[in-house]
Amino acid sequence: MHYTILDCYTDEASGLGVPPYLGTYPRYLFGKFKQEGHEVAYLTIDDLRLWKKYDNIKKETSEKEKTNILIYNLTNNKASEVLPETDVLIVILGVHVPGKYLTALPGTLHEVIPLLKDINCKKILTGPAVFGTQLEGGKFFEKEDLSSFDDVTNYDASFEELEKYVLEGVDIIRQIPDRRVIEIETGRGCNVGKCSFCTEPLKNSFVNRKKEDVVKETKAYYQRGARYFRLGKQADFYASDRPIEMLKEIREACPEVEMLHIDNVNPNSVVKPGGEEITKAVVEYCTSGNIAAFGVESFDPEVVKANLLNTMPLIAMKAIKIINKYGAVRGENGLHKFLPGINIIFGLLNETKETHKKNMEALSQVMAEDLLLRRINIRQVAVLPGTFLEKHGGNKFLRKNKQYYWKWRNEIRQKIDFPMLERLLPKGTVLTDVFTEMYDGKTTFCRQMGTYPLVIGVKGRLPLKKRIKVKVVDHMLRSIVGEEV
Ligand code: SF4
Incomplete structure (x- = not known):
């Protein structure tokens, strides 16, 4: 049978699949269907837009125009040729933590459903959208009529099951002409938190992928020509299966890797015994510009408690210092080797004006102590179905405080981000x-x-x-x- 994977891109707390990232969903499904003996084609939402909205014509932009990111990430395939031949169409879609994307725009249900209306084949919706999706922060999940799909399926397989076909997925990169960061999954679920807004504990119970399998998949993509990797899709890289050996072995197996980074880190693991050793290994084996993304979410202890967050402000500060101690050295590409990044969320339970004050105090302390932060990510919470947040207040605090968000965000940008960026990258770097x-x-x-x-x-x-x-x-x-x- 002819299977086609339509990648509308995914963004979750624990995983990115928006170009230049190639997420796990399309790769795994590509491998699965190939192993079952099917022909598998890979398309992006950009391919579909080019056909349905632009009549297959990609115009050069004039000097006054922006590059059209709606059709930027085309594959080697043409939607107008592939889709009429398709027996089963797998639509991968879902954004849980909406961000700003420079060269891509994820497809929403609202956009995709009408575009697929006259395609005659079996259509299956999958990806994070199975649990709800929303491209804009500060809103409830999209409520669309899904009856045009024959099925809404969660294809998640156990790691044991996955390892049987994951390497078959490697060939997907032959259908993609541009560079991609391959996000390699190191674990699922969360060993630490039950954060009020997060779907990760609802989707998976905590389990680590075996170090050997992480290394094997990375090596397989490397051998097909991939050079950019993020060891991601985890709540806490430091809690992965033997992370020091993992990094060492990947570096040995992929000597010319151009990017080897990690994603989320739980500050509690950095301050624990053994945390400094892992930090040193990350600095040694990964490439420069690496970030430990700390899901601090709030420096207000009241918000931390009400939302069952895992990091108290003191721990966050201690972890910021440890990463700085080893990672704040300029590396080969001009950026520092390894620095902390902070995520802050607006709209959590019990948020008050005091919350912003506490956030500013903590960030000012980072500045005053001459520490480095590589980035502060601020977003409004998306209220997702089944979460503690949805059941205990929903968007109550979002509505109440929305009037302040621009001001709060702007203050962080002006007083912290800007001088921090000058500190990180002085003119002339x-x-x-x-x-x-x-x-x-x-x-x-x-x-x-x-x-x-x-x-x-x-x-x-x-x-x-x-x-x-x-x-x-x-x-x-x-x-x-x-x-x-
Ligand atoms: S620490 Fe919190 S936000 Fe991170 S994965 Fe666990 S529950 Fe989700």
């Missing part, structure tokens, strides 16, 4: 392996490949998808202005 990605008017926006990469604006319209070197010439609130060198 040279960043290497920067890729030109898209135009906005006469500016080219670029990034390095990485976990939460910095956006770099360069004057002029440079050829896209090229690797350049950039010197820092100025700072914006959360991005930098560079000059090609």
Whole structure:
């Protein structure tokens, strides 16, 4: 049978599948159906838009226009040729932690359902959308009529089951012309928290993937030509199966890897005995620009308690210091080796004006102690079905405090992010392996490949998808202005 995977991109607390990331969902399903003996094609929502909304014509943008990110991430396949031949269409969709995406826009149910209306085949919806989806923070999940799908299926397989076909999925990258960061899954569920907003404990009970299997999958993609990896899809990298050996073995098996980063880290694990050893290994074996994404969410103890969050402010501060102690060294691509990043969420239970004050106090302390933070991620909570938050107040605090969010966010951006960025990347710093990605008017926006990469604006319209070197010439609130060198 002809199976087609339509990737509308996914973003979850524990996993990113928005280009330049290639998530686990399409890769695993590609492997599964191939092993069952089917022909499998991979399409993105961009391929579908190009056919249905742009008549298969991709126009060059004029100097006044932005690059059209709705059709930026095309595969080697044409939706207009593949879909009429398809017997079963698997639609992967779902955003749980909406972000801002420079070169992609995830498809929503609202967009995709009408686009697929006249495609005659079996249609199955899967991905995080099985648990609800919402592309915009601060809103309830999308409520769409799903009757045009023949089925809504959760294909999640146990690691034991997955290992039987995961390596068959590697060939998917032959259908993708651009660079992709392959996110390798290291664990599921959460060993620490029951955070009020999070679906991870609802989806999976805590289980680690075996170190050997993590190394094997990474190596298989490396051998097919992939050079960018994030060991992600976990609540806490430090709690993975033998993380030090894992990193060492990956580095040995993939000597020319250009990016090897991790994702989430629980600050409690960093301060625990053994935490410093793992920190040192991350610094030694991963590539520069790496971030320990700390899901602190709030420095207000009242909010921490009410939302069952796992990190008290004191622990967060201690963990920030430990990562700085080993990781705050400039690495080969111009960024520091390994720094902490902080996630903050607005709209949690018991949030008051005091919450913002507490957040500012903690972040100011980081500044005062000359510590480095690579990025602060602020978002409004998405209220997802089945969560503690949905059952104990829903969007009550979001509604109450919404009027302050712009002000709160802006204060963090102005007083913390901006001086921090100047501290991280003083004018004159040279960043290497920067890729030109898209135009906005006469500016080219670029990034390095990485976990939460910095956006770099360069004057002029440079050829896209090229690797350049950039010197820092100025700072914006959360991005930098560079000059090609
Ligand atoms: S620590 Fe909290 S946010 Fe992170 S995965 Fe666990 S429950 Fe979810």
